[in-house]
Amino acid sequence: MPSLPACIDYLLNNLTRYTGSDISILVRDALMQPVRKVISATHFKAVVLPESPDTVKWTPCSPGDPDAVEKTWSEVESDELLEPPLKLKDFLKSLESVRPTVTEADIKRHDEWTKESGTS
Numbered sequence: 001m002p003s004l005p006a007c008i009d010y011l012l013n014n015l016t017r018y019t020g021s022d023i024s025i026l027v028r029d030a031l032m033q034p035v036r037k038v039i040s041a042t043h044f045k046a047v048v049l050p051e052s053p054d055t056v057k058w059t060p061c062s063p064g065d066p067d068a069v070e071k072t073w074s075e076v077e078s079d080e081l082l083e084p085p086l087k088l089k090d091f092l093k094s095l096e097s098v099r100p101t102v103t104e105a106d107i108k109r110h111d112e113w114t115k116e117s118g119t120s
Contacts, residue, residue, distance in 0.1 A: 033090035057082035
């Protein structure tokens with residue numbers, strides 16, 4: 001996995017036309033990716049928490065996981081659910097669907113207006 005600075009650089013290089021509002025939408029969508037994983041999961045596996053060895057939680061997994069148990073999220077009690085962590089790939093997936101609202105034409109019009117008005 002790339003280092004955190006490399007990940008941040010990658011995201012910044014791909015957000016050049018995104019407004020603050022666009023980035024907010026992108027982050028909210030990325031935060032929903034783990035929720036979508038839970039909702040769409042067909043298999044979960046039991047995980048013992050290191051900080052609490054007596055506590056078993058269920059987290060979504062691949063059907064091919066050797067510890068996979070076939071169940072849906074509705075069969076897991078909320079206090080038994082271990083949500084998947086947010087990862088860089090969640091942001092990358094969101095980048096595929098959340099598009100910037102500023103177009104090249106908008107930038108060109110803005111640059112032309114700036115030149116005509118004399119401010120920079």
